[in-house]
Amino acid sequence: MTDVLKTDGLSKSFGGIRAVHNVNFTVAEGELLALIGPNGAGKTTCFNMLMGQLKPTSGKVYLHGEDLAGLAPREIWRKGVGRTFQITGTYQSMTVIENVQMALISHHKRLFSILKYAHKLYRDEAMSLLELVGMADQAERHCAILAYGDLKRLELAIALCNHPRLLLMDEPTAGMAPKERIGLMQLTTDIVKNRKISVLFTEHDMDVVFTHAHRIMVLNRGELIANGTSEEIRNDARVQEVYLGGGHLFEKDEDQINA
Template sequence: MSAVLETRGLTRHFGAIVAVNDVSFQLKKGELLALIGPNGAGKSTCFNMLMGQLPPTSGDVLLEGQSIKGLKPREVWRRGVGRTFQITATYSSMTVVENVQMALMSHHREIYRIRPYAHQQHRAAAIALLDTVGMAAQADRHCAVLAYGDLKRMELAIALAHDPTLLLMDEPTAGMAPKERVALMQLTADIVRDRGVSVLFTEHDMDVVFAHSHRIMVLNRGELIAEGNAEEIRANPMVQEVYLGGGSVFGEGETAHA
């Protein structure tokens, strides 16, 4: 099966500092791939290069076999790449459904010709997306009064508004309670299964990573040091050294913070 996303020797320097060094990997259709590593490992830098927010010093990024290196974030988005962020950014003065409607209007290139009846545009499609993430019942609530976990669900609906083939999720469960984390990642796994979307996500909660990812990559000091399924990553001596200083293997119910 051909890769939806592929990086080849992806590298980024900040002066003398090498933030990401020669990172190569592939993400297949319908795969949920976790990118983990300690703070400062280069995860966010890697994400920013994939989305076009940072140009690579060297290397390439391919989306469905075509290079997207050098494209602006909006151009990458137009190619079918969605992204959620560690800290949610929504229009707090708008309702839940209006936020998703805005995303749909942008997808349909209508954002610069908003009319007085804009609140009626794409409402049914927005409600359908909210239903996908379990938020349809809260469609007409203002975002300012939502719980943080609900904001994360709404952000996921917004990311799905342009029917992406690839979804980048930067610490999707940050700031959420343990039960909310599990629920959100199960929802993401269901979307991967039902829609065939490919997902690359970073995460600090190892319980979430081990329970839901099909495959895991470990980044340390900008270099990819391990790749495999949950059992292989748990047993990898280099990963144990990075996370636990040479201690025991991750336990089945143990959470490590990267």
């Protein structure tokens, strides 16, 4: 397996405060890699550096061996990296299908075209992406009135518009009910398997992480403190201390049931 993404000593400081320090990892082809850690551990900062929103203080990011230094998010996107956001960033004034068409127009580099009507362009392609994420029946609905879970699925469809090789998903299931979470992650798993996409995602729901991730990395105070399979991470003493906790919640829970 070849590495899709590789970071080398990735670090970021904000005014002297170390947000991310010397983070090294690789994402292999077809891999679902989870990045977990407490709030403020630097997950989003990490993501923003991978996607070009933030410039690293030091360190490099390589995509298929190519240095991404100095590239803007839109340029990294054109190299085949898709992204979904923790707080969805869809176009509220458009319909569902227009949201997808917009990304397709961008992918086909016709942003400055002023001859054709936009809503007639790439309709079929957009529709098939919506079918893929199960949103075809809502194609003509106004994006501003979609349920939250549907917005997340729409964002996934948008992220697939440029046939990405790598997908970065920042808390893909935040704010969703447990059943929806499993559904969305199952969908993601199927899509990436069929299309041979690698995924790096952050997540707080440990059920989702332990069920779906092939490999898990734990970030704490800007540093990677663990990197391994579900089993290894679950039993790692440091991870339990800083992130997973002692599992008191579940113990007490059982006590109550037993009582």
